[in-house]
Amino acid sequence: MDSDSSHTATPTASRNRHLLDELLAEADIQINGDRPWDMQLHRTEALDEIVARHSLGLGETYMRGDWSTPALDEFFYRLLRADLQKKIKPFRNLWRIARAHLINLQTRSRAYQVGERHYDLGNSLYQSMLDSRMTYSCGYWRNADNLEQAQEHKLDLICRKLGLQPGMRLLDIGCGWGSLVGYAAERYGVECVGVTVSREQCRYIEETYPHLPIKVHLQDYRALNESYDRIASVGMFEHVGRKNHRTFMQVARRCLKNNGLLLLHTIGKNQRHSTTDAWIDKYIFPNGDLPSNGQICDAAEGLLIAEDLHNFGSDYDKTLMAWYQNFETNWEKFADSFGQEFYRMWRYYLLSCAGAFRARHIQLWQWMFSDRLKGGVTRVV
Structure with missing residues (x-):
């Protein structure tokens, strides 16, 4: 479970209903709801960025602290079970699809990039x-x-x-x-x-x-x-x-x-x-x-x-959750070296992947x- 205790929800009672409200509802997720997997919104403008930039926008707004959820793994489990990724198809994804089919992104000269990064x-x-x-x-x-x-x-x-x-x-x-x-x-x-x-x-x-x-x-x-x-x-x-x-x-x-x-x-x-x-x-x-x-x-x-x-x-769900618990327990050893954005990025990585295997x-x-x-x-x- 992702505590996400570093942020409290910004009051958004006056905001207009957004396309993302409707999409998330299909996955039984509410914006500023009271269940562990609901999205707590801290910056209203993040909703437009998520719709416009799809998974990249969702991840980057989370890394900035624009939204949070007490149970990020459950959030992604519901998101992916509902196939919401198919509901928003930005035009920019067409280039990514074409690039994957036309360009060799894993040449010998690029093989060491994942090791280094x-x-x-x-x-x-x-x-x-x-x-x-x-x-x-x-x-x-x-x-x-x-x-x-x-x-x-x-x-x-x-x-x-x-x-x-x-x-x-x-x-x-x-x-x-x-x-x-x-x-x-x-x-x-x-x-x-x-x-x-x-x-x-x-x-x-x-x-x-x-x-x-x-x-x-x-x-x-x-x-x-x-x-x-x-x-x-x-x-x-x-x-x-x-x-x-x-x-x-x-x-x-x-x-x-x-x-x-x-x-x-x-x-x-x-x-x-x-x-x-x-x-x-x-x-x-x-x-x-x-x-x-x-x-x-x-x-x-x-x-x-x-x-x-x-x-x-299904065993990868359990594995990732065990890694996450170890990471959370030991984070203070690395907080000064890596910083808060890395912390949120790494939690997002481990818990979103756990949700993906669960789904x-x-x-x-x-x-x-x-x-x-x-x-x-x-x-x-």
Whole structure:
């Protein structure tokens, strides 16, 4: 729950009824209502900006403190369940849609931007928010009571799906802070190689796992050319982009040994022809592009066989809410360094995403692929 206690509602009893009143009512949200998910308006002019600039306007007015809500996650759950994003279609979105289809926003020269702007914010910030292994992806909550258990269960699920055994060589494409390679090397006795576009992540892995057979490279995935028994990619495919999905699968096939397996863990969208949320693209994950099921299948066709698809997107709601609680608890350590606008931006990011998964607006998939010609076989656990 988002306390949003730093603002009190500005009296707006005299304001005229706005288009946004009618739209939000379709999602059972009231402006200056008394329920936890209702929007508390602090600057009337923000309503015009939200209508004119859609998700970007909604996020930026929140960051400025123009509106608030005690339960931001529930606000977004209702907003997205009502499909209000389809009711307001500013003309400017036409350019964003065209750009996503015509321009490769995830070229090698741009690949490091998300590392610099998001993952390199500081390891101490992420350490305060994540579990002890620094796992920045969806946990697996089926038999878990807390974040620590959920992330360990997810890592073990991946290792079991891949059938890891001592002596194997595992490649982790987009290895984050090394939670998977650390767990796999320690618990399953495999040799691990990780690649990342974040200098901070690379440094953290080198400092944390010098005693394990782990190598980490600051490298774009397209440069990979060595052979591995197993490949995993956890929470990285969202940065690949539709123009490069096929290239990613070609790299994976090139790097898989005979009977090799690829586990692809990714957030996904429900519709093929949609674009990244403008606010998320500008402030959180530059150049991000969630894949659809169809896009993933297209990319793998003729290269890899899809052996299994596992959806546990509802678990990301719980994961994000746990991250948010950790962030809120530890914020005072970072308040002077990051400032109030960052605080509101980060709360908006975590809680809006939690609401999106709760509404089933986006999904979390684990795909299992085997080499089409070499005949890999997976076992599903």
